[in-house]
Amino acid sequence: MTLPGSVHAAGLPYQDPSLPVATRVADLLSRMTLDEKIGQMTQAERGSASATDVTTYRLGSILSGGGSAPTPNTATSWADMYDSFQTGAMATPLQIPMIYGVDAVHGHNNVVGATIFPHNIGLGATRDPALVQQIGQAVAEEVSGTGIDWDFAPCLCVARNDRWGRTYESFGEVPSIASSLSTIITGLQGTSLNGPSSVLATAKHYVGDGGTEGGDDQGNTVLSEADLRAIHLPPFQAAVQRGVGSVMISYSSWNGVKMHGNKYLITDVLKGELGFSGFVVSDWNGIDQIDGTTGFTAAEVTAAVNAGIDMVMVPTAWKNFITTLRAEVANGHVPLSRIDDANRRILTKKFELGLFEKPYTDRSFTATVGSAAHRTLARQAVRQSQVLLKNAGNVLPLAKDNNKIFVAGKNADNIGNQCGGWTISWQGSSGNITPGTSILQGIRAAAGPGTTVTYSQRGSGIDSTYKVAIAVVGETPYAEGQGDRTGTMSLDRDDLRVINTLRGKGVPVVVVLVSGRPLDIATELPNWNALLASWLPGTEGAGVADVLFGDYKPTGKLPSTWMTSVSQQPINDGDGKTPLFPLGYGLTYP
Incomplete structure (x- = not known):
């Protein structure tokens, strides 16, 4: 006799790994109540849900928002937290595992001690699909070591205006770069999803997020359908061809219509025309933006789900979402066939990932977080991402021996x-x-x-006995929204003051620009002997030094057009505007 809830003893078809996934999904679906199906479609933030909530409400997914981490913030703590939530899922009658999502967008970047790789704009400068695939695999190992099985990456946006605060999340301004670097998906997911360290990848943000007017984050992309398809769709097509497991919808609008409610682009184009068979997830509270007023309504829930969103990221208001969606199904606004389709897609990926067989953290990967091998790979990525834009008189590479070098600038000695x-x-x-x-x-x-290296952030103490000065300047950290630059895009006064202090002693000045996008530097550039675009290199700053000293020649090429002045924004390849440096530009050493 089988006790209620003891499904493992029952050996039901969906629990048999020898059966085809489609058979297992169909069997499981036939046993699920409406509440269990709605639970699968619900994603709550870790800070507003407990393991008991996962059990009670049959939650299908948990996520960490940016910076949302357990205490202490260590790989082991993450694994313990993950396993705790999974224990809640295993306590449900059908024992459907939950799936946990994080934004590991340049390494497992929420975890202290993880390897932080260059942001996408730097990887775009490498033009190296094989390297980017290796990075995906390394990130998957670190993510797996903390239990997590779903990565909200890669961002396949095509950034068309450098004012946008997410420009650094774009591989480049033309779709061919992002399409070729969609190899990161293969790195993350592995050759099959149930591989030892494979995690579900997410192509985001579908579609047109990099094309908003004025580079306004979450703004309006005003384009013909032909242009949307030519510029912004190709990387998603490449991702689907690589078998990407999930797609995240963009906050932005297309010609005034919010993407989160756009059935044509989500269901007809993505799922129909492109043949995407994975599941679609909303962005953080994205359904709440459909009508433009705060607090999601029943109409917004219905619009989003009927548009083709399968899992809804409702970080804190998830109970309200569950109640609302249940009512919208009961009154006929959301057909049960749509609920079943969403569940079929979500459950298929959970089966393919092997979560039913191996729901808990594979601790054999925990030690890979921040490992020497991964840091070596990141250092290689930093080297290959450096773009040499000016090198008057071949001031670079620097002599290693018997040299006298002065280093200054706010970004010279600052990991953050x-x-x-x-x-x-x-x-x-x-x-x-x-x-x-x-x-x-x-x-x-x-x-x-015999080489002296002297450092002063402000440049104080430099004199004419130094053979070269390196100013490491540029931007300080920002992400979406806060990163939008609506006014000047120049270096700040402190950066300019530091450079002028160095120049004042008649010493050749090498500017190393640490930034998430091209900056407005044309008027300053004649006064600099050399300029190296380092982008946002991550934790392995030695990769910059590798190029400065000539251990490796610079090979990076600009992934976006470099403006002559901020008034040119947006400036892109082929638009007739005269750039300071064109797309693809990059010098090397003689």
């Missing part, structure tokens, strides 16, 4: 600044926020016998 946003916290922050090697530390380590 060189990592940028989405690092430990959502917007990122300055300072020693996670273990790594600063650019200054990399320079000091690379310097050979």
